Structures are given as C-alpha cells and as structure tokens.
Amino acid sequence: MFPIVKAEKLADRIYLMEVQAPRVARSCQPGEFVIVRTDEAGERIPLTICDYDREKGTVTIVIQEVGASTVRMCRLKAGDAFADFAGPLGNPSELIKEDPGTLKNKRIVFVAGGLGAAPVYPQVKWLHEHGVSADVIVGARNREMIILENEMRAVAGNLYLTTDDGSYVRKGMGTDVLRELVEKQGKKYDVCIAIGPMIMMKFVCLLTKELGIPTVVSMNPIMVDGTGMCGACRLSVGGKVKFACVDGPEFDGHLVDFDEAMKRQQMYKTQEGRALLRQQEGDTHHGGCGNCGGDR
Amino acid sequence: MMDMTKKVPVREQDPKVRAANFDEVCLGYSQEEAMQEASRCLKCRNARCMGGCPVSINIPGFIKEIENGDFEAAAGVIAQASALPAVCGRVCPQETQCEGVCVRGIKGEAVSIGKLERFVADWSREHGIVPKAPEKTNGRKVAVIGSGPSGLTCAGDLAKLGYEVTIFEALHQPGGVLIYGIPEFRLPKDTVVKTEIENVKKLGVKIETDVIVGKSVTIDQLLEEEGFDAVFIGSGAGLPMFMGIPGENANGVFSANEYLTRSNLMKAYRDDYDTPIAAGKKVAVVGGGNVAMDAARTALRLGADVHIVYRRSEAELPARAEEVHHAKEEGIIFDLLTNPVEILTNEKGWVRGMRCIRMELGEPDASGRRRPVPIEGSEFEMELDTVIMSLGTSPNPLISGTTPGLETNRKKCIVAEGDTGKTTKDGVFAGGDAVTGAATVILAMEAGRAGARGIHQYLSEKE
Numbered sequence: 001m002f003p004i005v006k007a008e009k010l011a012d013r014i015y016l017m018e019v020q021a022p023r024v025a026r027s028c029q030p031g032e033f034v035i036v037r038t039d040e041a042g043e044r045i046p047l048t049i050c051d052y053d054r055e056k057g058t059v060t061i062v063i064q065e066v067g068a069s070t071v072r073m074c075r076l077k078a079g080d081a082f083a084d085f086a087g088p089l090g091n092p093s094e095l096i097k098e099d100p101g102t103l104k105n106k107r108i109v110f111v112a113g114g115l116g117a118a119p120v121y122p123q124v125k126w127l128h129e130h131g132v133s134a135d136v137i138v139g140a141r142n143r144e145m146i147i148l149e150n151e152m153r154a155v156a157g158n159l160y161l162t163t164d165d166g167s168y169v170r171k172g173m174g175t176d177v178l179r180e181l182v183e184k185q186g187k188k189y190d191v192c193i194a195i196g197p198m199i200m201m202k203f204v205c206l207l208t209k210e211l212g213i214p215t216v217v218s219m220n221p222i223m224v225d226g227t228g229m230c231g232a233c234r235l236s237v238g239g240k241v242k243f244a245c246v247d248g249p250e251f252d253g254h255l256v257d258f259d260e261a262m263k264r265q266q267m268y269k270t271q272e273g274r275a276l277l278r279q280q281e282g283d284t285h286h287g288g289c290g291n292c293g294g295d296r
Numbered sequence: 297m298m299d300m301t302k303k304v305p306v307r308e309q310d311p312k313v314r315a316a317n318f319d320e321v322c323l324g325y326s327q328e329e330a331m332q333e334a335s336r337c338l339k340c341r342n343a344r345c346m347g348g349c350p351v352s353i354n355i356p357g358f359i360k361e362i363e364n365g366d367f368e369a370a371a372g373v374i375a376q377a378s379a380l381p382a383v384c385g386r387v388c389p390q391e392t393q394c395e396g397v398c399v400r401g402i403k404g405e406a407v408s409i410g411k412l413e414r415f416v417a418d419w420s421r422e423h424g425i426v427p428k429a430p431e432k433t434n435g436r437k438v439a440v441i442g443s444g445p446s447g448l449t450c451a452g453d454l455a456k457l458g459y460e461v462t463i464f465e466a467l468h469q470p471g472g473v474l475i476y477g478i479p480e481f482r483l484p485k486d487t488v489v490k491t492e493i494e495n496v497k498k499l500g501v502k503i504e505t506d507v508i509v510g511k512s513v514t515i516d517q518l519l520e521e522e523g524f525d526a527v528f529i530g531s532g533a534g535l536p537m538f539m540g541i542p543g544e545n546a547n548g549v550f551s552a553n554e555y556l557t558r559s560n561l562m563k564a565y566r567d568d569y570d571t572p573i574a575a576g577k578k579v580a581v582v583g584g585g586n587v588a589m590d591a592a593r594t595a596l597r598l599g600a601d602v603h604i605v606y607r608r609s610e611a612e613l614p615a616r617a618e619e620v621h622h623a624k625e626e627g628i629i630f631d632l633l634t635n636p637v638e639i640l641t642n643e644k645g646w647v648r649g650m651r652c653i654r655m656e657l658g659e660p661d662a663s664g665r666r667r668p669v670p671i672e673g674s675e676f677e678m679e680l681d682t683v684i685m686s687l688g689t690s691p692n693p694l695i696s697g698t699t700p701g702l703e704t705n706r707k708k709c710i711v712a713e714g715d716t717g718k719t720t721k722d723g724v725f726a727g728g729d730a731v732t733g734a735a736t737v738i739l740a741m742e743a744g745r746a747g748a749r750g751i752h753q754y755l756s757e758k759e
C-alpha cells in the first residue's frame with residue numbers, strides 16, 4: 001500500500017495528492033509518469049509526476065475526476081492509501097538530458113493547458129534549480145481552474161496567465177498569448193514545450209509550426225500496463241507507430257497525428273461513462289436514458 | 297472392461313453452455329477416473345515421456361502412485377521437478393511433449409499425462425498439502441525479475457536451496473502471463489494460479505509488486521546498493537507487434553495483449569470492476585497461436601461472433617491441438633489461408649471491416665513451413681467492429697536499455713546460455729521469453745530451473 005500524506009482540492013474536480021512511494025521518489029525525473037490504482041476493482045490510471053521529494057520519499061500527483069476510477073481516487077484523504085503506485089514510467093524530459101551550459105543559452109517557453117500545469121511544473125522547477133529561467137504560459141477555462149499558480153510563479157522566469165472566459169488576468173487561449181509574445185513583444189524562443197488536452201496541444205503545434213519554433217508535446221493516451229506490454233497507447237508520429245509509454249510520453253509535436261490520437265482517446269468514453277453512472281446511481285439506474293446502457 | 301487403447305475421457309463443460317461463461321472448460325478427472333487412467337501407463341523402464349518433458353518430471357513414478365491411490369506421494373514426486381503442476385497440467389502442449397512420445401500412443405491413444413498431473417495438483421490443493429520452507433537460509437540474496445512461469449520456478453528452486461529470494465513484479469499482481477494472459481476458463485486465477493504462487497511464497501520467497509526494474513530500480517542498483525548476490529531476469533516477452541497495414545490505429549483494433557489484459561488482469565468481464573472493454577459484436581482475431589485462441593474465445597464469451605484469420609493452413613496453426621478443438625466446438629469460425637491487407641474505418645475512426653486476400657501455400661521457408669503466397673485478385677471484405685492482432689511480441693527495452701554489459705542479440709533478446717541462464721554480465725542470469733522470444737509456459741519454467749542451477753553454481757564457486 002502507498003499512504004497518502006497530503007490531499008488537497010485544487011479546483012473543481014481537480015485534486016493534488018502527495019504519496020509515500022520511496023522507490024518512485026528515489027528514481028523519478030521530470031517528464032515521467034506513474035500508474036496508480038485505488039483499490040482492487042479500480043483501473044490502472046496513468047498520471048504525470050508533478051513533484052517529488054527524494055528525502056521524504058514522496059511523489060506528488062494531480063488527478064482530475066473523469067471516470068468511475070478517478071472519482072473514487074479523488075475521494076481519498078490524507079491517511080488513506082493507494083493499492084498501487086508503480087513507476088516511474090516513460091522517458092524523462094529531453095531537456096534534462098541536455099548539457100546545463102548549452103541549456104542556459106536556450107530560450108524556452110512552456111504552454112500549459114488546464115491540468116497540464118501539473119506535469120509542466122517539475123520541468124520548470126528543474127530548470128530553475130539548474131539556473132535556467134523559462135517563460136511559462138498557463139491557460140485554463142476560468143479563474144477557478146488555474147492550478148499551481150504560486151508554485152509556478154516561484155520557479156518560472158515570466159509567468160503569463162490566461163483564461164478562456166476572461167475571469168482572471170486576461171481573456172484568451174494559451175496560443176493567443178504565445179502569438180502576442182512572439183509577434184508583438186518580439187520574443188524569440190528556441191523550443192516550446194506544450195502539455196495539456198490534445199486539442200490544445202494540436203493548436204499550439206499548428207501555431208509553432210507557423211512561427212518556426214520546434215515543439216515538444218507530452219502525450220497522455222489510454223494505457224493499461226504502462227510498460228510496453230499492451231500497445232493501447234500507440235500513436236502515429238511522423239507516419240511511424242510509437243508507444244507513448246516506452247517511446248514517449250514526449251514527442252516532436254510537429255510530427256504527431258493529433259486527429260488520430262483524439263479519435264483513439266474517445267474509445268472508452270461510453271464505457272467509462274457507463275461505469276460512472278452505475279457508481280453514482282447504483283441499483284436505481286436501470287437505463288432508459290438511451291445511451292449509457294445501464295440496463296444492459 | 298475398459299478399452300486400454302483409449303484415454304479415459306475427461307469431463308468438460310458443454311460447448312453451448314461454456315460459450316457464455318468464464319468458468320473452466322475442462323473439469324478434470326475424479327479419483328476413480330484418475331486411477332483408471334493411471335492403470336493404462338506401461339511404466340516403461342526407459343520412459344520416453346520423461347525425455348519429452350522440459351523439466352524432466354518422473355512421469356511413470358507419479359503415475360504409479362496415482363494407480364496405488366497415494367496421491368500425496370504422487371504430489372511429492374512431481375514437486376521434485378515442478379513448482380507449478382496445476383498450471384502445467386492445464387497449459388503444456390502435451391501432445392508434442394510427454395504424450396507425443398508415449399509408447400501407448402503407437403497403437404492407440406497416449407496416456408493422459410497432463411490430465412493426471414492436473415489431478416494430482418488439484419487434489420493436493422483441495423487437501424491442503426503445502427510445500428515446506430527450508431529450516432534456515434544460507435544468507436545469500438537473489439533478486440528475480442518477473443513473477444511469470446520462469447521467475448516463479450527459478451525463485452522456488454533457489455528458495456529450496458536456502459537462498460533468500462525476492463521477486464520484483466511490474467504489475468500489481470504476481471503471476472505474469474498466468475494472470476494477465478491466459479484466460480480464466482483455461483486457467484482459473486483464484487483457485488489454481490493464486491495457490492501455486494502462495495506455495496512459492498511458503499518456500500520463503502518474497503514478492504514485491506509495482507516495481508519496474510529498469511525504471512524503479514536498475515539491476516546495478518539491486519547488485520550494488522540493495523545487497524543482492526545475483527539476479528535472474530524472467531521479464532517475459534514484451535511489446536506487441538502489429539502488421540503495419542493501413543487503418544491499424546483505428547478504434548476497435550487491439551493487440552491480443554491489451555484485450556486479454558483488460559479481461560484477465562483487470563477483470564473487465566465482471567460488472568464489479570471499473571475496467572472498460574470494447575466487447576465487439578463481430579470480431580476477427582488475426583493469428584493462429586495459443587494467444588489468438590485465448591483472445592478469440594474471450595471475445596466469444598463477451599458475446600461476439602468471432603473469426604480467426606490466419607495466413608497459413610490448419611496444419612501450421614501453432615496453437616495447442618486442444619485449444620483449436622475447443623475453439624471450434626464453441627463456434628469460432630476459422631478463415632484459414634487468409635491475410636488482412638487493410639482495416640476499414642468509418643468517419644468516426646472506428647473499425648467497420650477488414651479487407652483480406654486469400655493465400656496459397658508455396659515452397660517451404662526458413663521455418664520449414666510452406667510459405668503462404670497471396671492469390672492475385674482474391675481480395676474480399678469482412679464486416680467487423682473489432683480486430684484483435686495476435687502476431688507475437690518483440691522484446692521490452694526497459695531492462696536491456698538500462699543495464700550496461702548485458703548483451704542482446706539481433707532480435708533484441710537477452711543473450712543467455714541455455715543450461716545455466718548465464719548472461720554476458722557477471723552475476724546476472726536470464727531465461728524465458730526475454731531470452732527466447734514468445735514461447736510456452738513450460739519452456740519458460742525449464743529456463744527458470746536452468747537459471748536457478750546456474751546461480752547456485754555461480755554463488756557456490758564464489759564462496
């Protein structure tokens with residue numbers, strides 16, 4: 001069992017948890033992920049690592065309620081424990097493999113969408129600790145959905161916030177901010193790292209292609225084992241089949257087939273919804289809504 | 297009077313009934329049936345069956361004990377050579393091993409060795425016979441990576457010799473392919489597999505789950521920082537292969553590994569688990585091995601019409617004869633000498649069918665089997681909503697990529713000596729699918745046994 005030492009609600013349906021997982025904490029790097037399972041009946045959920053403390057042996061994750069398994073996961077409190085917390089999985093971020101000397105001369109911009117701020121944070125923090133300051137753009141639906149603002153501010157060079165509805169700082173998407181920074185403020189970037197919903201990463205990539213900025217994205221497809229065994233997380237990158245778990249999760253964003261990846265992400269939508277409904281309504285739900293199949 | 301040339305028939309669930317449930321197909325022998333079948337054994341002095349067994353079980357020895365009605369003694373004979381008899385009795389390809397060389401088979405049917413082994417193992421479990429741990433350990437620590445058949449066998453053998461063994465398992469449940477791959481109806485998890493794993497633990501073996509060696513910890517760290525004197529790698533086969541045809545990333549195309557893992561390990565077929573599975577109504581499984589049969593029969597039980605699509609003919613099907621027979625009985629349709637060329641999708645990216653081409657057998661290829669060649673102009677379409685690719689696997693890079701000094705071959709399999717499991721790295725041994733590529737449970741067990749021998753020899757000489 002993996003005890004939860006801290007559980008905190010960050011925004012509507014978004015929770016942060018710090019988990020005792022000494023093996024993961026000892027070896028994890030920014031960009032990697034873990035597979036978490038709440039209990040015996042739960043699914044194996046891949047979650048990116050948000051922070052880690054090697055001395056305390058803890059790893060921080062951020063979870064959003066989407067299906068039955070994540071809803072149950074988010075109900076856990078400090079003092080509870082996860083049945084499984086396996087990792088780290090995937091490859092570390094490309095950035096941390098580079099020579100710190102050359103990295104210092106690189107102009108880096110991160111674009112985080114919604115929950116994407118969580119996996120962006122450890123990379124920005126790592127750069128900060130190695131004397132590299134990166135610009136960070138964080139976009140969310142509204143003020144409530146901006147997460148890790150203070151933490152990010154402490155490690156980012158410049159932090160630019162934006163909300164879809166204008167309820168905080170400014171109105172617009174992350175892509176709008178990036179375009180302004182480059183076209184109006186004359187900023188130049190050598191690399192962009194975009195992490196967030198697939199649709200957001202797709203649009204960042206379309207923009208950076210136009211602006212000529214090499215872009216790295218972190219893909220979060222459906223997974224089962226996370227170790228290369230099942231192939232559920234496969235995607236097309238530059239016309240080749242890649243597994244997000246062992247070949248990624250980071251890929252050259254200009255080569256990823258986002259349309260195919262987004263279609264694949266829909267695969268279990270109905271089944272996940274079905275399990276969620278069954279959980280919320282229990283035996284009282286007998287279908288009739290016509291789409292959930294609860295009466296099956 | 298029984299006909300001594302024929303096997304005592306084994307009771308099975310009716311095909312029509314079992315096609316809709318996940319309960320075990322074969323019900324096994326009763327005591328009387330087992331004793332009767334045991335009486336068919338000729339107890340050959342030069343027993344060819346033992347030579348046909350990869351782990352050299354004393355087959356006439358245990359069968360003699362069954363005939364005498366001393367089932368505990370029979371279990372003792374098997375335990376000298378195998379740690380997983382309830383598994384092997386169910387999944388070994390006996391027709392090409394022990395039973396394939398049985399003298400009874402020359403003029404009639406071979407003795408039903410597999411079913412007798414299974415009977416003894418099931419009887420032991422039901423009567424609470426458990427292996428005993430050695431009284432004291434020798435103080436030497438061995439790490440075993442992977443808790444599948446090779447890892448469990450290696451760990452069990454070493455524990456019996458007094459080693460302190462820890463198995464590291466990447467998934468949340470130990471058992472490897474016995475848990476995630478082979479379905480419930482062929483190998484019951486709660487009764488058979490869990491008991492065999494418990495028996496290995498009773499020998500003193502520790503199992504740590506959720507540890508991905510190569511990521512959570514490296515082999516060098518195990519040897520240098522965690523105090524292990526030797527390591528056995530039994531990490532299994534690895535990454536599923538795909539055909540590389542158009543449409544293969546469409547929704548509704550799965551690897552057999554994913555499909556089976558969702559159903560077996562994650563229990564998607566049960567309503568009390570969260571795991572989703574796209575059950576499918578019209579399913580094609582591409583491939584002809586045991587894994588293909590398992591995937592097809594799982595899909596059938598989830599309510600689908602199922603076709604096996606295989607590019608060679610029936611004679612070349614690599615699956616066990618019993619699996620093919622059971623699959624046919626249950627109503628799975630075999631489209632032989634047929635090869636997919638494209639997966640057809642609808643506007644939403646879901647599978648709607650598969651374009652295939654008919655094949656014919658040409659000259660023998662490198663494998664000695666006649667090479668299938670496409671018949672020009674024979675393309676046709678199948679209407680489907682799900683395609684399961686069961687084409688084998690390629691080795692997982694997680695360990696080989698993080699262990700300096702560990703050599704791999706052209707196919708990226710770990711290089712290891714057959715009779716000791718010795719790799720190119722000092723103190724590191726390997727066996728099973730990680731070395732040979734996808735093979736069978738019993739061959740992995742043989743390799744686990746060899747690895748234990750190699751490690752024992754290595755550590756004894758080091759002293």
